[in-house]
Amino acid sequence: xxxxxxxxxxxxxxxxxxxxxxxxxxxxxxxxxxxxxxxxxxxxxxxxxxxxxxxxxxxxxxxxxxxxxxxxxxxxxxxxxxxxxxxxxxxxxxxxxxxxxxxxxxxxxxxxxxxxxxxxxxxxxxxxxxxxxxxxxxxxxxxxxxxxxxxxxxxxxxxxxxxxxxxxxxxxxxxxxxxxxxxxxxxxxxxxxxxxxxxxxxxxxxxxxxxxxxxxxxxxxxxxxxxxxxxxxxxxxxxxxxxxxxxxxxxxxxxxxxxxxxxxxxxxxxxxxxxxxxxxxxxxxxxxxxxxxxxxxxxxxxxxxxxxxxxxxxxxxxxxxxxxxxxxxxxxxxxxxxxxxxxxxxxxxxxxxxxxx
Numbered sequence: 001x002x003x004x005x006x007x008x009x010x011x012x013x014x015x016x017x018x019x020x021x022x023x024x025x026x027x028x029x030x031x032x033x034x035x036x037x038x039x040x041x042x043x044x045x046x047x048x049x050x051x052x053x054x055x056x057x058x059x060x061x062x063x064x065x066x067x068x069x070x071x072x073x074x075x076x077x078x079x080x081x082x083x084x085x086x087x088x089x090x091x092x093x094x095x096x097x098x099x100x101x102x103x104x105x106x107x108x109x110x111x112x113x114x115x116x117x118x119x120x121x122x123x124x125x126x127x128x129x130x131x132x133x134x135x136x137x138x139x140x141x142x143x144x145x146x147x148x149x150x151x152x153x154x155x156x157x158x159x160x161x162x163x164x165x166x167x168x169x170x171x172x173x174x175x176x177x178x179x180x181x182x183x184x185x186x187x188x189x190x191x192x193x194x195x196x197x198x199x200x201x202x203x204x205x206x207x208x209x210x211x212x213x214x215x216x217x218x219x220x221x222x223x224x225x226x227x228x229x230x231x232x233x234x235x236x237x238x239x240x241x242x243x244x245x246x247x248x249x250x251x252x253x254x255x256x257x258x259x260x261x262x263x264x265x266x267x268x269x270x271x272x273x274x275x276x277x278x279x280x281x282x283x284x285x286x287x288x289x290x291x292x293x294x295x296x297x298x299x300x301x302x303x304x305x306x307x308x309x310x311x312x313x314x315x316x317x318x319x320x321x322x323x324x325x326x327x328x329x330x331x332x333x334x335x336x337x338x339x340x341x342x343x344x345x346x347x348x349x350x351x352x353x354x355x356x357x
Contacts, residue, residue: 012038015037015038015041036208047097051087051094054083054087057079057083058080062080098349106171106205108164108165109273110147110164110273110274112204113133113159113161113200114199116198123154123157126158126159126199131330133173133332136333143164143166144162146162147254147270148161148256148267163269170203177304178200179302179303180199180201180305180307181196182196183306184307194310204277207273209272211276218246218247219244223239223240223260225238226240239255239257239259240263250275302318305337307329312324314326318344
């Protein structure tokens with residue numbers, strides 16, 4: 001964790017230099033991106049600076065406590081408990097701020113929800129998940145934008161992609177990546193039988209433009225006519241955009257806007273987030289000594305949660321959490337689940353680091 005904090009402080013200091021760099025100052029778009037990243041790191045970096053200063057003061061006081069001068073020894077011994085108490089407070093705050101790893105303090109993220117097995121019922125469940133996250137975001141005054149959606153005739157979604165922005169947005173939504181399973185009686189089921197269907201969610205930190213360099217030569221762009229549910233034609237002009245990243249094979253299609261320019265901008269945001277997510281996964285794989293958290297593995301194929309409507313039950317399989325308040329959670333009150341997951345990771349981190357001394 002200290003390596004991560006040191007990296008973040010180093011990056012913060014680099015950005016401080018860029019904020020006074022004439023080349024950056026002359027480019028408004030780059031300046032805005034640098035200022036935004038600098039702002040997102042400021043709280044963590046200043047807290048870590050204070051933590052390091054306390055560590056230095058504690059080391060100095062401990063040396064004094066070993067000295068020959070009785071007065072200096074007494075002074076140091078009086079100071080040490082208070083210094084260590086302050087350090088403990090800062091360390092706990094830093095633990096909380098870094099839950100979720102190096103992207104914990106991102107204020108923007110992309111959330112992709114896709115219907116899995118279960119046909120129309122899976123698409124309706126994808127819609128329910130979208131509404132749950134939307135209400136959760138609204139309660140936190142996060143900005144929510146639909147970047148792309150493929151609706152079905154019954155009102156569900158084959159897939160829907162959201163852009164979210166606000167304080168703590170990625171730290172809290174990162175735990176949603178994985179497979180979500182629903183058990184309930186569909187509205188179309190005449191005999192009242194319980195069906196099981198699924199959806200997958202991918203929560204990705206949205207990088208700044210300066211972090212992912214993407215040139216037009218890096219991807220192929222296809223322009224086509226947008227269509228509605230069931231292939232229904234909804235747009236007479238060719239405004240839908242499909243971007244295919246040549247190296248990775250990642251494909252992003254956006255058709256929600258009537259403007260080709262707006263669809264392209266949205267598609268680029270999603271493509272950059274997927275590329276950043278792919279890069280982060282590769283970095284984690286390379287760090288063979290990194291202790292992987294049970295709840296933060298990022299494995300999208302992992303089934304993480306079951307929503308059982310007949311029993312009003314939600315079970316998060318990663319931490320064996322069961323809550324009988326499904327109605328409340330689907331209404332957007334996801335906090336009991338999120339807080340339990342964050343506390344689990346907090347305890348994992350404390351155990352991994354051990355005693356500060």
